[in-house]
Amino acid sequence: MNGPTQEFWQARFIEGQMPWDRGAPNPQLIAWLEAGAFAAGSRVLVPGCGQGWEVVALAAAGMHVTGIDFAPAALALCRGHLEAAGLHAELVGADVLHWQPEAPADAVFEQTCLCALYPDYWVRYADQLHRWLKPGGRLFALFMQAPRASAAEGFIEGPPYHCDIHAMRALFPATRWEWPKPPYPRIFNRGIEREELAVILTRK
Template sequence: MTPDEDRSPIDWEIRFRDNDTPWERATVHPAFAAWEASGAFIADERVVVPGCGRSPEVLAFAKAGLTAAGIDLSPTAIDWQTDQFATAKQRARLIAGDVLAWTPPEPVDLVYDQTFLCAIHPRLRSDYETTLVRWLKPGGRMLALFMQKDERGGPPYGCPLDVMRDLFSDMRWRWPEPETISTWPHPQLNGKPELSAVLVKR
């Protein structure tokens, strides 16, 4: 089984090559804008966007003064990101590769997860959590958008909060107060809600 086949039943390269990407937003996620306005990240921090696809947030982080990196299995998606950065005259580390096998050159301050956790098979979630612990410096943050859905299967796979609390346990992560977790309906996915939370690595 190849790495991309092990992630989900979807061939992401074909989907991006064929522009068959109904989950994509035309602009940055409103949670991103809210986090930026609240000071959840600041210039000169280092951020990784796993499973970045054609997410505009990678470029938005760079424009905000962060050192950004985006990684995705799809070379087509990474080529798109490269073109966007060239047009904007911005810089980033853009990698076509396996998120779970990659390690940043040095620990990072932030991970922005909007699309990766809900795209991988649940059996890989523990490996992903371990990957994030490896990437982040102590006190580093995960800006997470947890997909909520009643249907079984995926992608996107549902990320119920009780399951996420077990995955990102209190032994290694500090969770925000419940009242700070916001709900964001996804317009491209029939209004399925995403819950935004900032988790801090201990």
């Protein structure tokens, strides 16, 4: 496998090496929830949920949430946060490139899972996201902006792998997804000094 393995991610959580982790839900998710962007009681999937601050926030807002992650240490942390808050969410230990939900979902919240995957796997992952959603379902995406000078010479560095908007348009083409018009909000992540582009795509 090219790129980071399950063992790599498991070690990050065991050693507490998670610079991307805000220790709180992404402020853009809170803004979307407050704006009513998620219909009440939606079934929401959170791939690569990590310790799951967003799983907790979505569950607290009354959503039926499934967090998927292949690092057991991440899911253990997430389970602890849910228990502490007295909330429930389904947590699944699985590879997002293979897992399938029992029924298509209303929404997917994608934050730093795409940019955690080596780009060889992006087409497969984008197909998964399309398959997981109902027609009309929404992909709440935070596309990680992590450009590096070495890309000019063809090197691929990450994670996080840079989610360039041109690549995103190719992965989520207008034939399969409805795109809103730019500009999109840019959300800063202090821990990794990177920004995310916040876009809501609708599955056709």
